[in-house]
Amino acid sequence: ELSLGFLEPDLVAYNSAVSSCERGSVWRQSVSLQESMLRQDGLADVITNNAIISAFEKASEWQKALEIPCQLSQHRLAPDTITYGSSISACAKASAWQQAQQLAQDMSDRDLAGLIAYNASVSACEKAGEWKQAFGLVTQLEVGGLRPDAITSNAALSSCEKAKNWIWALQLMQGLRESKWANVVSYGAVISACAGSAKWEVALHLLELLGEQHLQPTITTCNAAMTACEKAGQWCRALQFLEDLQRWRLREDDVSYGAVISACAAGSEWEVAQALLNSMQSRRIRASIITRNAAISACEKAGAWQQAFRLLQSTEESLLEVTVITYSAVMSACEKAGEWQHALALLQGLQRSQVEAAVITYNAAISACEKGRVWPVAGLLLMELQRTSLRATTISYNAALSSCGKGTAWSGALQ
Numbered sequence: 001e002l003s004l005g006f007l008e009p010d011l012v013a014y015n016s017a018v019s020s021c022e023r024g025s026v027w028r029q030s031v032s033l034q035e036s037m038l039r040q041d042g043l044a045d046v047i048t049n050n051a052i053i054s055a056f057e058k059a060s061e062w063q064k065a066l067e068i069p070c071q072l073s074q075h076r077l078a079p080d081t082i083t084y085g086s087s088i089s090a091c092a093k094a095s096a097w098q099q100a101q102q103l104a105q106d107m108s109d110r111d112l113a114g115l116i117a118y119n120a121s122v123s124a125c126e127k128a129g130e131w132k133q134a135f136g137l138v139t140q141l142e143v144g145g146l147r148p149d150a151i152t153s154n155a156a157l158s159s160c161e162k163a164k165n166w167i168w169a170l171q172l173m174q175g176l177r178e179s180k181w182a183n184v185v186s187y188g189a190v191i192s193a194c195a196g197s198a199k200w201e202v203a204l205h206l207l208e209l210l211g212e213q214h215l216q217p218t219i220t221t222c223n224a225a226m227t228a229c230e231k232a233g234q235w236c237r238a239l240q241f242l243e244d245l246q247r248w249r250l251r252e253d254d255v256s257y258g259a260v261i262s263a264c265a266a267g268s269e270w271e272v273a274q275a276l277l278n279s280m281q282s283r284r285i286r287a288s289i290i291t292r293n294a295a296i297s298a299c300e301k302a303g304a305w306q307q308a309f310r311l312l313q314s315t316e317e318s319l320l321e322v323t324v325i326t327y328s329a330v331m332s333a334c335e336k337a338g339e340w341q342h343a344l345a346l347l348q349g350l351q352r353s354q355v356e357a358a359v360i361t362y363n364a365a366i367s368a369c370e371k372g373r374v375w376p377v378a379g380l381l382l383m384e385l386q387r388t389s390l391r392a393t394t395i396s397y398n399a400a401l402s403s404c405g406k407g408t409a410w411s412g413a414l415q
Contacts, residue, residue, distance in 0.1 A: 046072065046077050046078070046079065046080055046082075046083065050080070050082045050083050050086060052068060053065045053068050053083060053086040053087055053090065054086045056068075056090055057086050057087075057089050057090035057093065060090075060093055060094065061090070062090040062091050062093065062094040062096055062099070065086065065087050065090035065091075066087060066090075066091070066099060066103075068083070068087065069083055069084070069087060069103070069106075078110075079110075081107070081114035081116070081117060084103055084104075084106070084107040084114065084117045085114055085116045085117040085120060087103050088100045088103050088104060088117050088120040088121050088124065089120040089123075091103065091120075091121075091124050092120045092121070092123040092124035092127065093127075094124075095124060095127040095128040096124060096128075097121075097124040097125040097127075097128040097130050097133055099124075100120065100121040100124035100125070101121055101124075101125070101133060101137070103117075103121070104117060104118060104121040104137065104140075108140070115141075115146055115148075115149065115152070118137060118140075118141050118146065118152065119149075119151045119152050119155065121137055122134045122137050122138065122152055122155040122156055122159075123155045125137065125155075125159055126155045126156065126158045126159035126162070129159065129162050129163065130159065131156075131159035131160050131162065131163040131165055131168065134155065134156045134159040134160075135156055135159075135160075135168060135172075137156075138152060138153070138156050138172070147179075148175070149181060150176070150181040150182075150183060150186070153172055153175065153176045153181065153186065154183075154185050154186055154189065156172055157169055157172050157173065157176075157186055157189035157190060157193075158189050160172065160189070160190075160193050161189045161190070161192045161193040161196070163193075164193055164196030164197050165193060166190070166193040166194045166196070166197045166199050166202065169189065169190045169193040169194075170190060170202070172190075173186060173187075173190045173206075177209075182213070183215065184210070184215050184216065184217065184218060184221065187206055187207075187209070187210045187215070187217070187221060188217075188218065188220060188221040188224065190206055191203045191206050191207065191221055191224045191225055191228070192221075192224040194206070194224075194225075194228050195224045195225070195227040195228040195231065196231075197231075198228060198231035198232040199228060199232075200225070200228040200229045200231075200232045200234050200237060202228075203224065203225045203228040203229075204225060204228075204229075204237070204241075206225075207221070207222075207225055216248065217248055217250070218250075219245075219250045219251070219252070219253060219255075219256065222241070222245060222248070222250060222256070223253075223255045223256050223259060225241060226238045226241050226242065226256060226259040226260060226263075227259045229241060229259070229263055230259045230260070230262045230263035230266070233263065233266045233267060234263060235260070235263035235264045235266065235267040235269055235272070238259060238260040238263040239260055239263075239264075239272065241260075242256060242257070242260050252283075252285070253285060254280070254285055254286065254287060254288050254291055257276055257277075257279070257280050257285065257287065257291055258287075258288065258290055258291035258294060260276060261273045261276050261277070261291055261294040261295050261298065262294040262297075264276070264294075264295075264298050265294045265295070265297040265298035265301060266301075267298075268298065268301040268302040269298060269302075270295075270298040270299040270301075270302040270304045270307060272298075273294070273295040273298035273299070274295065274298075274299075274307065274311075276295075277291075277292070277295050277311075287318075288320070289315070289320045289321060289322070289323060289326065292311065292315045292318075292320065292326070293323070293325050293326050293329060295311055296308050296311045296312065296315075296326060296329040296330060296333075297329045299311065299329075299333055300329045300330070300332045300333040300336070303333065303336045303337055304333065305330070305333035305334045305336070305337045305339055305342070308329065308330045308333040308334075309330060309333075309334075309342065311330075312326060312327075312330045312346075322353070322355060323355060324350070324355050324356060324357065324358045324361060327346055327347075327349075327350045327355065327361060328358065328360050328361050328364060330346055331343050331346050331347065331361060331364035331365060331368070332364045334346065334364070334368055335364045335365070335367045335368040335371065338368065338371035338372050339368060339372075340365075340368040340369045340371070340372035340374055340377065341372075342368075343364060343365045343368035343369070344365060344368075344369075344377070346365075347361065347362070347365045347381075357388070357390070358390070359385070359390050359391065359392065359393055359396065362381060362382075362384075362385045362390070362392075362396060363393065363395045363396050363399060365381055366378050366381045366382060366385075366396060366399040366400055367395075367399045369381065369399075370399045370400070370402045375400075378399065378400045379400055381400075382396060382397070382400040
């Protein structure tokens with residue numbers, strides 16, 4: 001409109017227009033305005049370019065955002081902390097940690113230390129799972145005379161959590177506690193890192209520290225602590241922790257019960273696992289297929305094949321999508337009890353369903369036949385396995401050979 005009125009738009013007018021486009025996430029219009037400015041004797045300044053980078057960031061166009069700092073030097077303009085911060089944030093969204101780190105280094109070389117830009121770079125490393133790089137940036141930040149804040153440390157903690165590196169996570173947490181910046185997010189990330197490494201005692205100690213700081217844990221944090229107990233086979237601790245959720249006025253969910261039931265599975269405590277499933281039903285918490293599989297696994301490990309069978313039936317009735325893991329666990333329970341007829345019935349049911357069989361499924365059925373001394377059926381199952389796209393394992397052949405040996409079928413064993 002200014003042009004139609006024979007008025008030349010100035011830098012302020014252009015920058016206002018570019019900023020409006022940036023807020024509206026329309027980066028193409030921003031670039032078009034920039035090109036018009038450049039045609040007017042390089043009218044665009046750093047503010048213009050920063051707004052365009054921000055538009056690129058919002059549109060997840062990180063590669064285009066990277067071009068702007070290079071273009072600035074061509075037009076004899078010096079990038080500032082906002083330039084670098086917006087460019088690094090664009091890289092962070094795309095997990096482009098290497099490009100983000102290079103920008104952070106360039107920024108440092110220009111003596112433009114900016115905490116926001118560093119935080120974005122650490123976030124890029126975190127999203128890419130590069131915990132060592134994230135930790136290195138925190139160290140680089142401190143060397144540069146800047147003090148990491150809660151955002152820096154939590155992003156670095158999250159990268160340690162993803163890598164299940166609880167030792168480095170604890171080291172970062174110590175610094176956060178000393179600076180009084182530790183919050184529920186910080187504790188949650190460290191506890192999750194401990195969960196991945198089965199460090200249940202450390203996880204529970206961190207929860208105690210969280211309470212001492214008068215912070216309210218979330219159900220996600222508590223679930224991570226129960227998962228740590230589960231991975232360490234501490235089913236009693238996990239069960240006690242589930243009961244303690246009421247103390248924090250937290251409502252347990254499927255993940256909470258799933259962690260405790262999985263811990264019970266590791267301890268072959270099928271009766272406790274069954275009681276927990278019943279508790280879920282009474283509290284109207286829908287058990288996922290993962291939780292039900294864990295309960296079936298508890299029955300399988302304890303040799304309670306009938307209970308495993310009943311759980312399979314109730315799982316099918318609940319309209320959950322039964323997986324090959326479900327069938328394999330029940331068949332393994334039948335195999336341990338020598339219930340080869342039931343194992344065969346399960347294999348046939350699996351073949352009729354949309355679930356694709358696995359080698360472990362056939363192995364369980366063959367082993368069940370071996371224990372039931374029905375070597376002809378074991379041999380037929382091995383031949384059927386060989387006709388499929390699956391590859392028979394040493395376990396498959398050993399079970400079939402053993403069944404032939406028990407049935408004195410020496411010729412079958414030689415074949």
